[in-house]
Each structure stands twice: as C-alpha cells, then as structure tokens.
Amino acid sequence: MTSTSNNxxxxxGITKRFPGVLANDQIDFDVxxxxxxxxxxxxxxxxxxxxxxxxxLYQADEGxxxxxxxxxxxxxxxxxxxxxxxxxxxxxxxxxxLTVAExxxxxxxxxxxxxxxxxxxxxxxxxxxxxxGLAVDPSVIISHLSVGERQxxxxxxxxxxxxxxxxxxxxxxxxxxxxxxxxxxxLRRMADNGQGLIFISHKLHEVMALSDRxxxxxxxxxxxxxxxxxxxxxxxAEMMVGRTVRLTPELPPAQTAESRLVLSxxxxxxxxxxxxxxNLSLELQAGEILGVAGVSGNGQRELAEAIAGLRPLESxxxxxxxxxxxxxxxxxxxxxxxxxxxxxxxxxxxxxxFSVSENLILVDxxxxxxxxxxxxxxxxxxxxxxxxxxxxxxxxxxxKTPTSSLSGGNIQKVILARELAARPTxxxxxxxxxxxxxxxxxxxxxxxxxxxxxxxxxILISEDLDEVLxxxxxxxxxxxxxxxxxxxxxxxxxxxIGLLMAGATD
Amino acid sequence: MDDFFTTSxxxxxxxxxxxxxxxxxxxxxxxxxxxxxGVLNLGVDGVMLLSAFFAxxxxxxxxxxxxxxxxxxxxxxxxxxxxxxITVFFEATQGISGIGIFIFGLxxxxxxxxxxxxxxxxxxxxxxxxIPFLADLPYVxxxxxxxxxxxxxxxxxxxxTVVLLNKTTFGLNVRAVGENPQAADSLGVSVERTRFAxxxxxxxxxxxxxxxxxxxxxxxxxxxxQGMGFIAVALVYFGAWxxxxxxxxxxxxxxxxxxxxxxxxxxxxxxxxxxxxxMAPAILTIGALIxxxxxxxxxxxxxxxxxRH
Ligand SMILES: Nc1ncnc2c1ncn2[C@@H]1O[C@H](COP(=O)(O)OP(=O)(O)OP(=O)(O)O)[C@@H](O)[C@H]1O
Ligand SMILES: [Mg+2]
Numbered sequence: 001m002t003s004t005s006n007n008x009x010x011x012x013g014i015t016k017r018f019p020g021v022l023a024n025d026q027i028d029f030d031v032x033x034x035x036x037x038x039x040x041x042x043x044x045x046x047x048x049x050x051x052x053x054x055x056x057l058y059q060a061d062e063g064x065x066x067x068x069x070x071x072x073x074x075x076x077x078x079x080x081x082x083x084x085x086x087x088x089x090x091x092x093x094x095x096x097x098l099t100v101a102e103x104x105x106x107x108x109x110x111x112x113x114x115x116x117x118x119x120x121x122x123x124x125x126x127x128x129x130x131x132x133g134l135a136v137d138p139s140v141i142i143s144h145l146s147v148g149e150r151q152x153x154x155x156x157x158x159x160x161x162x163x164x165x166x167x168x169x170x171x172x173x174x175x176x177x178x179x180x181x182x183x184x185x186x187l188r189r190m191a192d193n194g195q196g197l198i199f200i201s202h203k204l205h206e207v208m209a210l211s212d213r214x215x216x217x218x219x220x221x222x223x224x225x226x227x228x229x230x231x232x233x234x235x236x237a238e239m240m241v242g243r244t245v246r247l248t249p250e251l252p253p254a255q256t257a258e259s260r261l262v263l264s265x266x267x268x269x270x271x272x273x274x275x276x277x278x279n280l281s282l283e284l285q286a287g288e289i290l291g292v293a294g295v296s297g298n299g300q301r302e303l304a305e306a307i308a309g310l311r312p313l314e315s316x317x318x319x320x321x322x323x324x325x326x327x328x329x330x331x332x333x334x335x336x337x338x339x340x341x342x343x344x345x346x347x348x349x350x351x352x353x354f355s356v357s358e359n360l361i362l363v364d365x366x367x368x369x370x371x372x373x374x375x376x377x378x379x380x381x382x383x384x385x386x387x388x389x390x391x392x393x394x395x396x397x398x399x400k401t402p403t404s405s406l407s408g409g410n411i412q413k414v415i416l417a418r419e420l421a422a423r424p425t426x427x428x429x430x431x432x433x434x435x436x437x438x439x440x441x442x443x444x445x446x447x448x449x450x451x452x453x454x455x456x457x458x459i460l461i462s463e464d465l466d467e468v469l470x471x472x473x474x475x476x477x478x479x480x481x482x483x484x485x486x487x488x489x490x491x492x493x494x495x496x497i498g499l500l501m502a503g504a505t506d
Numbered sequence: 507m508d509d510f511f512t513t514s515x516x517x518x519x520x521x522x523x524x525x526x527x528x529x530x531x532x533x534x535x536x537x538x539x540x541x542x543x544g545v546l547n548l549g550v551d552g553v554m555l556l557s558a559f560f561a562x563x564x565x566x567x568x569x570x571x572x573x574x575x576x577x578x579x580x581x582x583x584x585x586x587x588x589x590x591x592i593t594v595f596f597e598a599t600q601g602i603s604g605i606g607i608f609i610f611g612l613x614x615x616x617x618x619x620x621x622x623x624x625x626x627x628x629x630x631x632x633x634x635x636x637i638p639f640l641a642d643l644p645y646v647x648x649x650x651x652x653x654x655x656x657x658x659x660x661x662x663x664x665x666x667t668v669v670l671l672n673k674t675t676f677g678l679n680v681r682a683v684g685e686n687p688q689a690a691d692s693l694g695v696s697v698e699r700t701r702f703a704x705x706x707x708x709x710x711x712x713x714x715x716x717x718x719x720x721x722x723x724x725x726x727x728x729x730x731x732q733g734m735g736f737i738a739v740a741l742v743y744f745g746a747w748x749x750x751x752x753x754x755x756x757x758x759x760x761x762x763x764x765x766x767x768x769x770x771x772x773x774x775x776x777x778x779x780x781x782x783x784x785m786a787p788a789i790l791t792i793g794a795l796i797x798x799x800x801x802x803x804x805x806x807x808x809x810x811x812x813x814r815h
Contacts, residue, residue, distance in 0.1 A: 057692075057814055078694030093689040095682045097803075105675075106682050107693030114674045157693070 006069065008033045008165055008196040009054070014063035016049050020397065023049040024060070025220040031165060031196040036187065038199045038207050041217035042240055042437035043407035044395075047200050048090060050217075051167045054198075055087045056080040067165075081107070086163030088154045090170045090200075094142045100153050101125060101138040104160050121160075128159050132186050146297070148179035155186060166190065167198045172206055173435050176295045176463070177498065184210050202437055204233040204247075205466075216240055241439040249445045249470055251489070252453065260286050260337075260426045260457035261307070266316035268302045276302035278481040279316070284426065284457045289448065291472030292461040295501050299481035300461045301343060304430045307459070308340045309333045321425060334363065339424030341415055343431045343461075345408065349415040352404035356396050357385035359403050360418050384421075392417040393443060409440030416444060420451065427451060427458045433467060445471060465501075469494060479503050509772045513645070519761075519768045520649035524657060527760030529554070529719040531660045533738035534745070534752045535667050536711025541742055542671060543704035544684040544807035548604025549589060550712045551735025552611020557581040557716030559615040562726035563622060565629040575656070575717045582713020583706060585611070590705040594698050597811035608735070616728040623726070631724035632656055656718040663711070667749040680704050684805035687812040697812045712738075740791050746802040755791070762787040 009031040016024040023046045031037045039047045052058045054065070056074040064071055067083055074080050080087070094103050105121045122138035129136055134152045142150060151171060158166050168187070172180045187210060191197055201207055207214060208228045216224045216239045224239050237245045261284040270276030277299040284290055294300050305311035307318070309330040317326045320336045328336070342348035350359045361370055361381055370381050385399040394413045396406055403411055412432065419427065429448065433441035448458060448471060462468050468475055469492055476486045477500040485500050509515065533550050540547050557578035564574040589607055592598045632654035640651040671677040679700045682690040687697045712735070719734070720726055737759065745751030766783050769775045775783045 055692075076694070077692050078696075081694045087692065089692065093686070093692040095686045095689050096806075097685050098678075098681060102678055102682075103689075106678060106690060107695045110675050114676060116673060116675050116678055 006033070007031065007066070008068060010066040011050070011054070012064050012066075014050060014053060014060050014065070016046075016053060016058060016060050022220050024053070027063070027217070027220070027222055029215060029222070031198060033196055034191050034194045035212040036191050036197045036199050036210050038201070038211040038214045039217060040201075040207060040214055040236065040240055042439055043409040043435075045217040045240075045437075046220040047217055048169055049220075051087065051169055051198060051200070054080070055085060055167065078107070081161055081163075084162060084164040085167070086158035086161055086165070087167040088151075088158065088169065088171050090173070092147075092150055092154065094150055094153060096143040097141065099139055099141050100136055100145075100156075103142060103153060104138070104157050108161075124160060125156055128156055132159065132189070133182075134159075134186065147174045148176065148182075151175060151179070151183065155183070159190075163195070165196045165198070167200075169200045170202070170435070171199075172201055172203065174296075177465070178502075180206065202435070204236050204438070207236065208233060218242060237438050240437070245438060245442050247438075247442075249442075249449055251449060251471070251473070257286050257455075259283050260321060261459070262319045263307070264317045264319075266303070266306065266318065267314040268299070268306045268311060269314055270299075270302055275314075276481055277306070280481070280483055281316075282476065282483065284459060286425070286457050287452055287455045288473040289452050289458040289460055289471050291468035291475045292459060292478055293465055293468045293475055293497055293501055294463070294478035296463050298478045300430075300478055303478070304343065304428060304459075304461055307428050308338070308342070334422070337423075337425035339419040339422055339427040339456075341412075341419055341427070341429040341432050343434075345411050345415060346404070350403050350411055352402070354403055355400045356389065356394065356403055356406070356414055357381060357399040359414050360385045360388050360399075360421075362418060364418075364422060388414075388417040388421065392447075407437075409436040412436055412444065413440065416447060420447065424451075424456060427456050428461075429458060430461045431463065432460070433462075433464065441467075465494065465497060469497070477501055510768065510774060515768065515772070517645060517648050519764045521652070522764035522767065523757065523760035524649050524653060525722060525760075526763045527756040528654075528657045528660045528722065529715040529734060530738050530741060530759055531753060531756035532656075532663070532715035532718055533712050533735055534741040534756055535660075535663055535749060536708035536715070537739055537742045538708075538745070538747055538749060538752050539667065539671070539680065539704050539711075540708035541808055542684045542747055542805055543680045543701045544687065544805055544810060544812075545593060545701055545705055545708075546600045546604065546739075546809045547589060547607075547705065547708060547712075548601060548736070548739060549585070549607025549611065550604075550708075550715075550738050551731050551733060552608035553582055553585045553709055553712040554716035554719065554731050554735045555611045555615040555729070556585065557713040558720040558730055559618055559716075559726055561717040562629060562720045563618070565721070566623065566627065569630065571630065571632060571721060574721060575714065578713045578717030579710055580713070582709040582711070582716070585713075586706040586709030589709065590702045593811065594701045594705070597813060600809045600811075612729060615730075619726060619728055626725050626727050628725050632718075632721045654718075654722065656714070656721065659714070660718065661753070664749050664753045671749070676700075676703065681805075683812075684807050687807050687810075691812070691814065701812075737788070737791065740795065743802070743804075744791055744794055747805065755794075758794075759787050759791065762790055 007030045011029040014024050014027040027050055041047050053060045056076045056079050072083060101118045101122045104125055105116055105118060110117045111120060125138040134156055136149055136152050187197055199210060211228055214226050215222060233247060237247060263280060263282040266277055266280045267275060268277035292300055302311055306313055309328060313326055317324060320333060320338060323336055325333055346352045370377055389396060389399060392413045395410050403414060432444050452458060460471055473489050474486055475492050475497060476483045477497060533554060537547060537550055560581050561574040561578040564577045565571060592603045593600050634652045634654055637651040641647045679695050683697050683700045691697050741752055741755040744755035766786055770780050
C-alpha cells in the first residue's frame with residue numbers, strides 16, 4: 001500500500017471488535033497537515049476506540065495506517081509518542097500528587113540520567129507557557145489546580161513532546177465557556193503551524209467553531225463527512241442520530257400553583273471548611289423548572305448536596321412539601337417526594353458493578369413490591385426492570401448487564417428511570433446531560449418537561465447554558481455562593497446571563 | 507526505676523534499640539518502595555524467614571558472614587521474581603498472593619531447618635565496626651558508631667531511598683505508577699517494568715532484613731521473625747510512605763522493644779506480666795496508626811493491578 005496524497009495520517013479499513021460489540025467497522029479516516037478534523041458521533045459510536053488504536057492503547061483487528069505517507073505499526077503509547085503523536089484523553093491523565101514539571105517530565109529521557117532534570121523541564125515549560133499563553137506554574141502540585149489549569153498542563157505535555165498529530169478526546173467536557181475559548185485559540189494556532197489535530201466533542205457549536213472537516217460515526221461506521229461551511233448544527237445532529245432531532249425543546253406555559261421547596265437563608269460549608277453557599281434563599285413552585293446557571297465551583301455542588309441531605313447546613317432552614325427537612329435524613333427526604341440525579345453518575349448515582357436491574361431498584365429495594373416474604377421477588381424485579389428499560393429506551397444487552405459497561409448516556413437514563421419511577425414531587429437534577437450524546441440528551445430533556453407537566457418542581461443545575469436557557473421557567477444565576485439574579489424565561493438573554501455568571505453586577 | 511536511669515543502662519538501651527530496629531528498617535524501606543509503586547507485599551515476613559534461614563545455613567556450613575548476606579540477598583531477589591510474576595503479570599490479588607508467599611516462607615524455612623540442621627546451633631554474629639573518632643564520643647559513640655555494617659547499611663539506605671524516590675527518573679516512574687498507572691502508561695512509562703523493579707528492590711531489602719536479623723542473633727529457629735515482616739508493613743503506613751517517617755517508626759519500635767527488654771532484665775516489669783509488656787510495641791504502632799490515619803494519603807493505586815483493557 002502506498003500513499004497517494006501527502007496526508008499526515010491515513011487510516012484505512014480499521015476494524016475493532018470487543019466481546020459482543022463491533023466498535024469500529026472498516027473505518028477510513030485521514031488528517032491533513034494543518035487541519036482540525038473532528039470526529040462526531042453518539043455515545044458508543046466508536047470515536048474513543050479509533051483514537052486509542054492510533055495511540056497504541058488498543059490494537060486493530062483489521063486495517064492499516066500510514067503516518068506521513070509511510071505504513072506504521074503502533075503497539076504502545078511509547079511508540080505513538082516516538083512517532084510524535086500526542087493524545088489528550090477523555091479523562092485527565094495526570095498524577096495528582098506530582099508537580100506540573102514532574103507530570104511533564106514523566107516518561108521523557110532525562111539529560112542527567114539517572115536523575116531527573118526538573119530545572120531544565122521547568123524552564124522549557126515556562127517557555128512554552130509564554131509562547132502559547134498557557135499560564136501555569138511548573139512547581140505546583142496538580143491537585144491544587146483547577147480543571148482548566150489541568151487541561152493546560154495536558155496541552156503543555158503534548159507541546160513539550162513536539163507532537164505533530166494531536167488527538168483531543170472530549171477536551172472541553174469539564175471546561176467553562178471562557179476556558180473553551182482560550183483552548184480553541186491555542187488549538188487553532190497549532191493547526192496554523194502545520195500540526196494535525198483530531199478533535200472529539202458532543203457540543204455542536206464547538207464542532208462548528210473549530211473544525212476544518214467533520215467525519216460522523218454511527219455504530220462504529222463512517223456515515224458521512226462534511227465541513228462547517230456545508231452544514232449546520234441541525235444537520236449535524238441528524239447525521240449523528242440518523243433521524244430528526246429537536247435541539248431546542250418546546251416548553252408549554254407553566255402552570256405553577258403551590259410551593260414545593262423553600263430554602264431560607266442557607267449557609268453551607270465547602271470541603272475546605274470555607275463558606276460555599278452564603279445566605280441563599282429560594283422558593284420552588286410545583287410545575288416549574290428552575291435552572292441554576294453558573295461557572296462550576298460557585299457553590300452549586302454544595303447546594304445540591306445540602307438539598308439532597310448529603311451535606312449539613314451551617315445555618316438556615318429548608319422545607320420540602322411544607323415539612324421542615326433541615327435535619328432530615330436522605331431517606332426521609334426521599335419519602336417526602338425528593339428525587340435526586342447527582343452530578344457524578346458513578347459512584348453517586350449508580351453502582352458500577354451492579355447490574356442495570358439492581359441499579360433500577362437500588363434505593364427502593366426494600367419496597368414491598370420487590371419483596372416476597374422478605375426475599376427479593378426476582379420476577380417482580382425483572383418485570384419492573386424490563387419495563388423501565390423499554391420506557392426509557394435504555395440501550396443495554398440485558399437487564400443483567402453490569403452498569404459499568406453501558407455508555408454514559410445510558411447510565412444516566414438508568415438513574416433517571418429509577419428517580420422518576422418513585423414519582424417525585426421535587427426533582428433535583430444536576431448536570432443531567434453532561435458527556436451525554438445529543439440523542440440521549442434530547443430524550444432526557446423530554447422526560448424532564450413531561451415531569452413538569454405532571455406538576456413536579458424541578459431544580460436543574462447545569463453548566464451547560466444552552467440547556468438551562470432551553471428548559472427553565474426561571475433562571476437563577478449563582479456566583480460565589482449566592483444567587484445574584486433570578487431571570488424569568490422570557491427575559492433571559494444568553495449574553496446577559498453569561499456576564500452575571502462571570503460576576504458582573506448590573 | 508532508678509536502675510534504668512543510669513548512664514550506662516540508658517546507653518546500652520539505646521544501642522539495643524538501634525540494633526533491634528535494623529531488620530525492621532530494612533524490610534520497611536523495601537516495602538515502602540514497593541508500595542509507592544502500587545504493590546502491597548504482605549509476604550515480607552516469609553521472605554525474611556527464607557533469607558534468614560539460608561543466611562544461617564551458609565554461615566553454618568562456610569563460616570562466611572559476607573557470603574551469608576549475599577545468599578540472603580539472592581533469596582530475596584528470587585522471591586521477588588516470583589511475587590512480581592504473580593502480581594504484575596498475572597494480575598493476581600496482592601493481599602492473598604502476599605499471604606501465600608508468607609505461608610510458603612514460613613513452611614519452607616521450617617522444613618529446611620528441620621531437615622538440614624535439626625537443633626539450633628549458634629553461629630558467629632556480625633562484628634561491630636567502630637567508626638574512627640566518632641565511636642569514642644561520650645554517650646552517642648556506643649549506640650551510633652559501634653554497630654555492625656548491616657546497621658550502617660540500613661540507616662544509609664534511608665537517604666538513598668529518599669534520593670531514589672524523589673530525584674531519579676526511576677523514582678518518578680515509581681510514584682506515578684503508584685498513583686495513576688493509566689497516566690504513566692499514556693506517556694510511555696512501562697507500568698509492568700516499573701512495578702517489577704520496585705518489587706525486586708523491595709524483596710532484596712527484605713532479604714537483607716532476614717540476614718540482619720539472623721546474623722545479629724547468631725542463631726536460627728523456626729518462625730524466627732514472629733511477624734516482624736508484618737510489623738514492617740505496618741511501619742510503612744506509620745511512616746506515611748516516606749523513608750524518614752518509616753525510619754522514625756522503626757526507631758520507635760526499637761526503643762520500645764529495647765526498653766521493655768531492659769525493664770524485664772532489671773525486674774521493673776514483674777515476670778507475671780512480661781508477656782503482656784511484650785505487646786507494647788504493637789499497641790504503640792496501632793495507636794499511632796489510628797492517630798495518623800486521618801492525615802496520611804496512601805498511593806492511590808495501591809493493591810490495584812493494572813491492565814489497559
Ligand atoms: N475496553 C472495552 N471493552 C469492551 N467494550 C468496549 C471497550 N471500549 C469500548 N467498548 C465498546 O465499544 C463501543 C465504542 O466505544 P467508544 O468508547 O469508542 O465510544 P465513544 O464514541 O468514544 O463514546 P463516548 O461518546 O461515550 O465517549 C461501545 O459499545 C463500548 O461499549
Ligand atoms: Mg469516548
């Protein structure tokens with residue numbers, strides 16, 4: 001096989017099977033010098049698998065690839081790095097207890113063997129930081145950095161190794177909008193320097209903003225290729241899912257009546273004994289969705305945990321359906337009608353090792369419907385689980401499948417199914433669609449709106465501003481532990497909310 | 507009690523403390539390196555027993571103490587290969603595999619002793635080596651500078667281990683692999699090779715610990731260690747996975763042990779409760795662990811086998 005073009009990378013006929021899954025099916029994919037080529041597809045489409053093959057983490061069952069026109073075989077990450085391929089993984093690949101310089105130096109040959117040469121490494125990091133506007137102190141320990149700074153360290157790791165082909169697997173999933181903008185400037189500059197980039201993201205506006213070319217995968221196969229000039233978000237979403245999708249949900253007028261959840265002057269401590277939520281008051285009506293917007297780390301997580309009963313109040317009071325629950329246990333709150341979709345699907349929302357069925361009855365396993373003389377009624381549980389799997393369109397080989405092997409979107413549906421099955425009157429939904437593909441996100445949104453019509457009062461805490469704007473009757477903006485504004489749906493403007501999130505007061 | 511607080515008795519107690527601390531220190535330092543790479547080795551005691559027996563047997567047959575120490579080192583390395591293959595390449599559960607190594611070491615050293623030696627016969631002990639000038643210092647000369655080469659080696663290995671872990675590329679790999687092996691792997695660091703090497707060093711140290719124990723005593727008997735290897739594992743936690751902390755733990759252990767022995771000898775502790783007093787060091791360690799437990803942070807990947815899939 002010889003190369004006909006002068007592409008940086010050409011992958012031909014890549015096939016990869018996992019037990020019971022054809023993750024990549026005869027995929028052809030190439031990257032030119034100086035371009036950003038995006039891989040788009042639903043959860044489980046095979047994007048990560050393809051780039052892991054490129055990086056030597058998996059071996060393809062069939063197919064070949066050419067790098068700079070020459071056939072190569074990459075058996076390990078070490079070989080990929082030697083071939084000047086870099087990868088920024090879906091999850092951070094940093095050692096939290098080591099410093100920035102140590103993380104960068106890891107795996108590199110040292111000029112002072114057998115000793116490390118952190119001074120030289122730090123000096124070079126500073127040069128790279130300056131050159132690319134990536135401010136970070138080489139001597140700081142990773143665990144002291146924010147997620148945005150950690151992502152910068154990942155980029156520096158790649159730049160330090162002078163990669164020519166950089167893979168970014170959902171690099172923006174944990175970043176704030178500003179951090180995403182900064183990242184894109186850097187990525188664009190790398191491409192302009194002639195490097196090739198493979199970009200993976202579920203966020204269509206990012207894909208439209210950054211890509212030169214877009215290849216769409218579905219069920220392990222390439223289903224189309226396009227460019228931002230030839231397409232739009234709606235068309236991309238349809239290519240991905242294979243059917244029409246509604247990107248912005250329709251919201252019938254709210255019919256609020258009685259108040260469901262009242263938070264009065266809540267003060268809540270964070271992990272480091274600092275005040276995370278400061279004297280916050282809020283009232284939630286039946287049949288409304290209240291969106292909480294804010295940059296992560298402004299107290300949303302602590303507020304959610306306090307409402308769920310996982311974090312004590314320093315002061316203030318909370319009533320749920322007119323009962324004081326300031327000191328109530330999680331179980332009591334649930335019995336009073338609280339449903340909770342936590343931010344971390346695993347381990348907070350579901351037990352990874354448990355089967356789908358076990359997770360579906362997790363909190364209500366002691367309910368009489370699932371018991372027969374004190375023992376589990378296997379038949380009742382199976383019937384219930386099958387019904388949930390069907391009702392919520394959960395993609396799983398069976399109800400006995402371990403939850404950990406489901407895609408993120410499907411794990412989220414399992415949690416949603418369990419929480420909604422308990423018929424909550426108040427639903428606390430935290431980042432319900434983070435890392436979830438468009439099809440599943442649309443589904444989850446539809447179910448939330450359905451609950452609203454049934455009179456459920458929902459608090460939706462999300463860092464995805466589009467989600468908050470699309471679903472909420474009222475939008476509360478959180479900044480430094482306080483609600484700085486509550487804006488009704490009809491008055492909400494993206495730019496104004498963005499300013500409020502950043503701490504601007506009007 | 508006044509008998510105890512005399513200069514000569516205190517100096518003798520300090521000397522005994524440092525001598526007693528030596529095997530604990532060697533074994534715990536080795537275990538520290540292993541654990542920093544993410545591998546818990548509960549088999550230390552078994553390795554110490556095996557190496558102690560073979561060192562003893564070597565002295566018994568050849569009279570050569572240095573050959574004995576070398577043999578102990580080799581025994582440690584052989585056990586290291588076995589443990590590394592089991593845990594790193596076959597990804598076996600570390601806790602159980604370590605217990606297996608311990609039981610094997612206990613049984614095999616016992617069997618060999620009964621077959622090859624039978625009744626305990628004393629052998630020459632490690633001579634003390636006086637450091638010129640320093641050995642003659644008042645008070646500190648005897649406990650610190652009139653010790654055996656094995657003791658000097660053990661304490662000398664503390665700063666060397668610090669340097670190894672904190673200043674070398676190997677040490678960086680060890681720390682990375684013990685915290686986040688996926689991250690190390692993604693940068694081309696071989697998790698397997700790093701852990702293999704850390705286990706080998708740890709077991710070599712355990713082998714030396716066995717040699718130190720038997721050559722200081724000058725005698726072997728079945729189950730000579732009586733759980734010292736397990737105490738060494740506890741000392742790693744006590745020392746919060748830092749060589750200096752581990753040394754502090756080993757010294758504390760040595761001091762309490764030596765004091766109890768001295769008090770027994772002086773009759774301060776009545777014979778009736780002397781066995782009870784023998785538990786003091788263990789209780790002390792447990793107490794310290796409870797106090798420390800909240801603050802210290804174990805290597806995040808400790809006991810977790812690594813594989814890419
Ligand atoms: N190590 C593995 N063992 C078994 N199956 C796997 C493994 N890795 C991936 N799969 C399966 O292969 C398919 C493709 O997964 P992959 O992670 O490539 O999807 P993705 O497109 O990256 O999805 P996401 O958007 O959720 O990250 C999925 O069905 C997944 O369950
Ligand atoms: Mg993926």
